[in-house]
Amino acid sequence: MKDSGTENIEIDLLLESVYRRYGYDFRSYARASIERRIRQFLADSGCASVSEMIPKILHDREFFSRLARYFSISVTEMFRDPSVYRAVREKVVPLLRTWPHFKVWHAGCATGEEVYSLAIVLQEEGVYARATIYATDFNDEVLERAREGIYETAKLQEATKNYQQAGGKGSFSEYYHARYDAAAMDGSLKERIVFSSHNLASDSVFGEMHLVFCRNVLIYFNRDLQNRALGLFTESLVHGGFLCLGAKEDLRFTEVSDRYEVVDLKARIYKKKEVP
Amino acid sequence: MRQKEAQQPACHVSYEAVVMGGSAGGFKAYAAILSALPTDFELPVLVVQHLHPGDDGSFARHLARVALHPVIEPCDKERIERRQVYVAPANYHMLVERNGTIALSLEGKVNWSRPSIDALFESAALAFGQRVIAVILSGASIDGAVGMRAIKAAGGLTIAQEPATAEYPVMPQAAIDTGAVDEVLSVEEIGRRLIELGARKSQIGV
Numbered sequence: 001m002k003d004s005g006t007e008n009i010e011i012d013l014l015l016e017s018v019y020r021r022y023g024y025d026f027r028s029y030a031r032a033s034i035e036r037r038i039r040q041f042l043a044d045s046g047c048a049s050v051s052e053m054i055p056k057i058l059h060d061r062e063f064f065s066r067l068a069r070y071f072s073i074s075v076t077e078m079f080r081d082p083s084v085y086r087a088v089r090e091k092v093v094p095l096l097r098t099w100p101h102f103k104v105w106h107a108g109c110a111t112g113e114e115v116y117s118l119a120i121v122l123q124e125e126g127v128y129a130r131a132t133i134y135a136t137d138f139n140d141e142v143l144e145r146a147r148e149g150i151y152e153t154a155k156l157q158e159a160t161k162n163y164q165q166a167g168g169k170g171s172f173s174e175y176y177h178a179r180y181d182a183a184a185m186d187g188s189l190k191e192r193i194v195f196s197s198h199n200l201a202s203d204s205v206f207g208e209m210h211l212v213f214c215r216n217v218l219i220y221f222n223r224d225l226q227n228r229a230l231g232l233f234t235e236s237l238v239h240g241g242f243l244c245l246g247a248k249e250d251l252r253f254t255e256v257s258d259r260y261e262v263v264d265l266k267a268r269i270y271k272k273k274e275v276p
Numbered sequence: 277m278r279q280k281e282a283q284q285p286a287c288h289v290s291y292e293a294v295v296m297g298g299s300a301g302g303f304k305a306y307a308a309i310l311s312a313l314p315t316d317f318e319l320p321v322l323v324v325q326h327l328h329p330g331d332d333g334s335f336a337r338h339l340a341r342v343a344l345h346p347v348i349e350p351c352d353k354e355r356i357e358r359r360q361v362y363v364a365p366a367n368y369h370m371l372v373e374r375n376g377t378i379a380l381s382l383e384g385k386v387n388w389s390r391p392s393i394d395a396l397f398e399s400a401a402l403a404f405g406q407r408v409i410a411v412i413l414s415g416a417s418i419d420g421a422v423g424m425r426a427i428k429a430a431g432g433l434t435i436a437q438e439p440a441t442a443e444y445p446v447m448p449q450a451a452i453d454t455g456a457v458d459e460v461l462s463v464e465e466i467g468r469r470l471i472e473l474g475a476r477k478s479q480i481g482v
Contacts, residue, residue, distance in 0.1 A: 004402050004430065030352075032371035032399045033381040075382045219352040219380050226353070248368060248380050250351035 010050035011035055017057050022064060024138075025201045026071055028225035034071070041070040072139055075216070076110045078156065079117045081247055082165035084215075087267035088118070089167050092211060092242050093125045101130050102210035105236065107200060107229070108217030109135040112146025113159075116175070117166070118213060119189045124169045128192060134207070136198035147195045149185035153178040200229040205236040212237060215268075216246035227255045234259055234272065243270045290476050291433075292407040293356065293372075294319050295400045297393030297423070299326040299415025301443025303338065305463050306413065310343035310361060312467030319409075319474045321345070321361045322378075322400070324370060324391045326417065331366035339363060352380040364391035371399035387419035397423025406431030409473060411466060412457075413437045415447030421454050428456035433473070435459045435466055 015027045015034070026034055038050060045066070047053045056063040079085055096102050109115045115135040122128040137143045156176055163172040176183040198206070200217070212233045218226045233243055234256050243251075243260060245268040251257045260270040298305055302325050310321070327335055333349050339361065340347035347361040350370070355377050356362070364370035368380040369391050379399075386392035393412070397420060400408050410427040412420045414437060424434050436457045439445030451457055461469060 004405070030371075030373070030379045030381070032373050032379045032403070033369075033383060035402065036371070036381075036395065036398065037383065073383050216382055219382070223353060223377075248351045248365060250353075253351070253353045253355075 007050060010054075011038055014038065014050055014054055014057065017054050018064065018067070021058055022061075024068065024071075025199075028201060028222050028228075029071075029220055030222050033220065037070045038067075041067050072142070073220070076113045077162070078113045078151075078159035079162035079166040079168075080114060080215075081267075082162045082167075084244065084247075084267045084269075085117060085121050085166035087264045087269055088244070089121055089125060091263050091267075091269060092244075093122070093127060095240070095242070096122075096127055096131075096210060099130070099210060101132070102127075103207060104131060104133040104211045104213060105207075105209045105233075106133055106135045107198070107212060107214040107233070109137050109143070109146055109195075110139075111142050111151075112149060112195075113151065114213070114215065115146060115193060116149060116185050116189055117163075119193060120163075120168070120175055121166070123189065131192050133193045134209075135193055135195050138197065138199035138201070140197055143195055143197060149190060150182050151176070151185070153181055153183045156183050200232065201225055205232050207236060208238055209233075209236045209241060210238055211242045211244070213244045214246075215244065216249070218249050219246060223253070230254050230256045237272045239272055239274045241272045243272065244268060245270070288476055289406050289431075289433075291319055291409055291473055292404050293400065294321045294409045294411065294470060294474075295324075295372075295396055295427075296321060296411040296413065297324045297397065297415075297420040297447075298413035299389075299393075299417045299419065299444070299447055301414030302326070303335070304414070304443060305437055306339060307342045308463040309411075309467045309470070310339065310345070310347075312464070313344060313470060313474075315344050315359070317345070317471060317474050318358045319470075320356045320358055322356075322364075322370065322372070322396060323361060324364045324393045324396045326389050326415070326419070327364075327366040327391070329367050329390075333365070335366075336363040350378045350380070352378070354378045364396065366391075369395040371395060372403040373399075374403045376403075387417060389417065389419050393420035394423040394426075398426045401426040401430040401432060404430075404432065408432040409435065409470065411435045411437075411470075412448050412451045413463075414442035414444045416444040417447050418450040420447060421450040424451040425454050425456040428458070433458055435461060435469065437466065438462050 160172045263269040336349045349365045371379040434457045436448040439449045441462045
């Protein structure tokens, strides 16, 4: 193995090149994971070293696109971690009801499965008409797929169990229209969802929110970028608003931990304190 | 083994962490080793066991009953502390950052596994360099073999469970076959060896 100090420099230079040439900022991503993915790409790229990849990154957009595919991970499914949605029904919805209109920010929505899951929960709880859901991602490609809301029928069928465990009150198959292998989410679910491009690394707050849903996004960020994103969430949340993170994302290790109280630790649901 | 030890680098390294990987038959091996490490054993131990994706911490809870140290399933960005055992949660890779924290990741499976032993070991090689001990235990997979090579190349110490004593010999054997394994020991011997290595204090400058 090559001296890891040298490779570290090469990786810094590569990430800097990507940022300055294409505007995608992976410099503040969780380092161990991004290094892993660069080394994986290196093995498939035909290059002998990370530094050999840099001129190609700078001059060959297609080569960069191949690398970008290694960087983008969107592991998601309908009603992923069903108990979280159950906790949302039981502990968040009753408070959402007290607002005549409420806004939800689903940050890092990827291909949208979890946005539709949340829309279904709100619909079944009878509060969807008062909601606006802003579903954002920095990756326009996945955002387009989220907007389309077309998924593999088999995947949706598999998610039926998740839906039931999430406290589903109807039949999951009523929420999509299957045609052979593909199925489209029901149009009524899209009515209150606004899909838009937003980058947690560079963009700012765009509105006052009552619930921020950001699950399994922060784990890709380093501590500084995490604190930036959490700063945005905290700034945009109303007092008493909710923040829902991924199962292994803990506010304890962040700058905003004292701004929140725990609503449900296992579901990682936090509530912004009424008084700062 | 004594003779082989004499071939180790003369300058004694003081270690910062132990990383371990196991799969089928791994629990028994972990139990034997962790129950042998006394409470004054200081090195943090990071454990990857191939788990069913639906495991909700039961492996860690079982291990906690036999280990003398606290056993936890860490959250992302958790700082690695001495005298603790960290078990990778099901469905997440567990990596080590150079700043001494744990990073969890949902990137694709490695060797059909998440968590993957290779993912932990390779990151540990970068983070700790020569100051890490890697141990590969029973399993029917080849996960960990690439990681053992990375640890060895970075100057760390590599130990494999003696395949004849493993419930499933494939995994330790795959690691041994890479030529990157320093010591081949039974689980009882691994426990004793770790205690000995963990007691080493830095002798840099001596």
